[in-house]
Amino acid sequence: MLRFLFFLFPLLLSPAAQAFIPKAEKVVNNVYAIVGPLGQRSTDNDGLNANFGFVVTPAGVILVDSGASKLGAEKLEAAIRAVTDRPVRWVVNTGSQDHRWLGNDHFASKGAQIIALKRTAATQAEFAEQHLSMLRGFLGPRLEGTRPLPATTRPDGDEATLDLGGETLVLRYTDAHFPGDAWVWLPKRNVMFTGDLVYVDRILGVLPWSSVKKGQQAFHALETLNPKHIVPGHGGVCDLAKAKRDSGDYEDFLANVIGKAAQDMEPITEVLNRHMDLPRFKHLQNYGDLHRANMNRAFVEYEAP
Numbered sequence: 001m002l003r004f005l006f007f008l009f010p011l012l013l014s015p016a017a018q019a020f021i022p023k024a025e026k027v028v029n030n031v032y033a034i035v036g037p038l039g040q041r042s043t044d045n046d047g048l049n050a051n052f053g054f055v056v057t058p059a060g061v062i063l064v065d066s067g068a069s070k071l072g073a074e075k076l077e078a079a080i081r082a083v084t085d086r087p088v089r090w091v092v093n094t095g096s097q098d099h100r101w102l103g104n105d106h107f108a109s110k111g112a113q114i115i116a117l118k119r120t121a122a123t124q125a126e127f128a129e130q131h132l133s134m135l136r137g138f139l140g141p142r143l144e145g146t147r148p149l150p151a152t153t154r155p156d157g158d159e160a161t162l163d164l165g166g167e168t169l170v171l172r173y174t175d176a177h178f179p180g181d182a183w184v185w186l187p188k189r190n191v192m193f194t195g196d197l198v199y200v201d202r203i204l205g206v207l208p209w210s211s212v213k214k215g216q217q218a219f220h221a222l223e224t225l226n227p228k229h230i231v232p233g234h235g236g237v238c239d240l241a242k243a244k245r246d247s248g249d250y251e252d253f254l255a256n257v258i259g260k261a262a263q264d265m266e267p268i269t270e271v272l273n274r275h276m277d278l279p280r281f282k283h284l285q286n287y288g289d290l291h292r293a294n295m296n297r298a299f300v301e302y303e304a305p
């Protein structure tokens, strides 16, 4: 018996014991969110460190974002299977970052139609190689079998209204985290899948290709829709007030305080030092790692003529 326990002990401690198993969480009837962990990509989460969602319609399932790898897509599929037997007929991508779309090929191979706004699909193609090589570092052999498939149905225009299986989806560019990022709004359900426009519980990341100006505009546009339920890009399902506290207000700070200082040609180091310690946002995960770089990038964006 003792020997058996010794054998079992390392297994219980091994990382596989904590592997992330995606689970569907009901938002409203037939609309589900799958909330991923807040930390970094890893072999335990297969790059599913973001949020996903799906809508069950009489004609089949609409999946919002497909995961970062083939294995990740299979895990999302298993979470859908726990709710319904209906096939995934449509995959809609909110963006071009790895976890938004690298599972597309898996669902396409089973007959799903892959949909994203035109510039979203273009950015997917542009960043595919870069994201795959970054992922290889985090996922290693677990990335095998992943083939980048940018969306093949690509509506034109800044906004597209899709009717799929009796559901209405409105895709609209936010261009915040990556160029071509979009939200998916379900007006009949009062549910908003924000993509990487909104992060809650963890601080949003401003990357070299992100736009604080566009993020701020998009968040204000989101507020005018007054969605009742928000599935953010990262963090728990929430209401508008929380999305505003954790993301909208931070975008406003970056634009109105840091952007303003840049336009006033204040010295960057002094500005960044002055705003390092912000009690309003300090509780957000990753604040220590990202806040200064976020301010830096906001400054540079607003400094540009």
Ligand SMILES: [Zn+2]
Pocket: 050, 097, 099, 196, 233, 234
């Ligand atoms: Zn993301």
